Amino acid sequence: MKIQNPFRLGLFGGLGVLVAVLIGTAVGNLATIITYVGAALFLALGIDPAVSFLERHKVPRPLAILIVLVVILGVVVGFVFAIVPVIVEQVGRLIEQVPDLISTLTNQEAVQEWWSATIPWLSYDQAVKSVTDFLNSNIGSITAATVNTVFGIASGAFGLLIVVILMLYFVASLSSIKRALYSLVPATKRETFIDLSEQITSSVGRFVMGQVTLGATNGVVSFLFLTVLGGILGEPIQYAALLAFIAFLGSMIPLVGTLTASILITSAVWLFDGPPAVFVVGIWYLAYMQIEAYVISPRIMNRAVKVPGVLVVVAALAGGTLLGLLGALVAIPFAAAVLLIIKQVIIPRQNAL
Secondary structure, eight states: OOOOOHHHHHHHHHHHHHHHHHHHHHHHHTHHHHHHHHHHHHHHHHHHHHHHHHHHTTOOHHHHHHHHHHHHHHHHHHHHHHHHHHHHHHHHHHHHHHHHHHHHHHOHHHHHHHHHHHOTTSOHHHHHHHHHHHHHHTHHHHHHHHHHHHHHHHHHHHHHHHHHHHHHHHHHHHHHHHHHHHHTSOHHHHHHHHHHHHHHHHHHHHHHHHHHHHHHHHHHHHHHHHHHHHHHHTSOOTTHHHHHHHHHHHHTSTTHHHHHHHHHHHHHHHHHTOTTHHHHHHHHHHHHHHHIIIIIHHHHHHHHTOOOHHHHHHHHHHHHHHHHHHHHHHHHHHHHHHHHHIIIIIHHHHHHO
């Protein structure tokens, strides 16, 4: 449509900008829901390879979905019954030690002696006065931050429940979703599109399983190491199961997860066990991070998504910056999808010119 009147042109341009602003506002308001849907779809794609494997072995898809979900539920329940009681018991012991820790920290003479021996260049009284003044002047913001943290934890638990429910729906209807998406593609390009889509969804599934494998490896090895170390030193490492669970969760986060978990575990050992256990644990995790980064992770990731190591790092950093933890998780299979499109679509087109 040709518009010759400048006023009409400006009006249509303004309406276009207004629509764009409204769309951006709507997307911003729906950011949480979009994140839930993206996480659920990501997990559903991670489960789908197991369902497809059973389908290839003549198992009907509804039954295959039920079998996979029952197996996952069984693993989770088994993990809960095996690990959570130990974690609860150790957390209970930790809570029992809190009064002694508080009494030690509130013993001003002992604290002053430690302070004078450790930080002689900083006045203890001046430091206490500065901390007290800061707490008094920021008590309102500290209270608000505490309340917001509590609400954030509750919101996170509710969001996790929503993600699990959405994941179940996506797993059950993934085939119909794919068929509906494929039907929107022109028939002349549908076969290529289906082939690429199946490769991409398969790479996502392998990536999810690869991350779970990395986490399980770190968790099991950490538990065995801490148990053996406690036996060698003659005194068990406190909260070994809890620390192994932290290692399991950490290794499932790309790039920074293992490092963060290693720092937390080493700090906990330093706080509750002290030397020489903390030195052995610190050296162990320094060595394990190198083994995971250069041996375990490349083998698993190369088989899972076939993405070069440099691109894995860049993609995870970019995804984490844009979308946080979910972005870091999605970025690597997204990079694998982009590589597939470049290799199988763009390069053949360029060669045909």
